[in-house]
Amino acid sequence: MSLNELVFLKNEQPVTSSLQVAENFDKDHKHILESIENLTVENSAVKNMFREGTYKNSRGRLYRMFYMTKDGFTLLAMGFTGKKATRFKIQYINAFNKMEEQIKTGGFHVPSTMSEALRLAANQQDQIEQMKPKVLFANAVETSDTSILVGELAKLISQNGVNIGAGRLFEWLRSNGYLIAGNRSDRNMPTQRSMNLKIFEIKERTYSNPDGSVRVTKTPKVTGKGQTYFVNKFLKEI
Structure with missing residues (x-):
């Protein structure tokens, strides 16, 4: 279970929920x-640590x-005993601390004005647009039934940011065991x-020679699955 699953932001504040605690x-x-x-009845100051909601x-x-804050959770969990309970208490406290630290250091930034919100949205859209060519290319290739030459694959990889x-x-294909290397008749197969x-x-293509003999040529071609495979492999190295 990751820390992010235990604690989340609500109204710019790290909280967890009674549902998650129960589970x-x-x-x-x-x-x-x-x-x-019972806690909120005993002490009215505790009410600020809990906010009622619905699901x-x-x-x-x-x-x-x-929903409850870190203090609310700590107060509630005091009565939970046992090794398993202790382990979860520690995980929750770590999750709250991590979330608070991320907010302090700018890991989570909540815009305070409309212009700031619009600027943040524009920046996020730019990032999405920059990623689109790679994602769309990979999706398109994966469903393609057309195989291509290695030279054409090189062009596609270059178009996606790897020259x-x-x-x-x-x-590279020979060195990494995808094509046959060495001075052999089947080199590059x-x-x-x-x-x-x-x-x-x-x-394979068959040609008829002028003397009546038949010549067969063999050409390696990259399948649709192979195009996705190699593009993703090179993109990971960027």
Whole structure:
């Protein structure tokens, strides 16, 4: 379980919910609600540590719940005992501390004015647009049934931010075991590994020579799956 699942921001403040506490400490939510109500009745100052809310069950019905601050959680969890309870208490406290630290250091920034909010939205949109070519390319290639030459693959990789030519790509494919290396007749043909991964295929063409003999040529081509495979592999190295 990650810390981010335990604590979240609500109204610019780190909180957790009575539902999460009940689930993680293996308690009936009804009993958690009763404990919170008892705490707030005993001391009115405690009320600021809890805020009532609602949630929908699987049938769409609304039920009560509470959001609580770090202090509210600490007060509530005092009565939870056992090794498992102690472990979860520590995880919650760490999660609250981490969230508070992120807010202090700018890990979470909440705009305070309309112009700041618009500027933040514009910056986020720019980041999304910058990422689009890579994402759209990968999605398009994955569903493609068209195989391409290695030189064409080099162009696609270059279009996605990694500058590489056909010669260097052939060398890289041989060095990394995707194409056969060495001075052999099958040089630059897909290795068995590539064929098993279905990232390459071999296209054969038959030509008739003037003397009546038949000549067969074999060309390695990158499948749609292979295009996705190699583009993602190179993008990870950026």
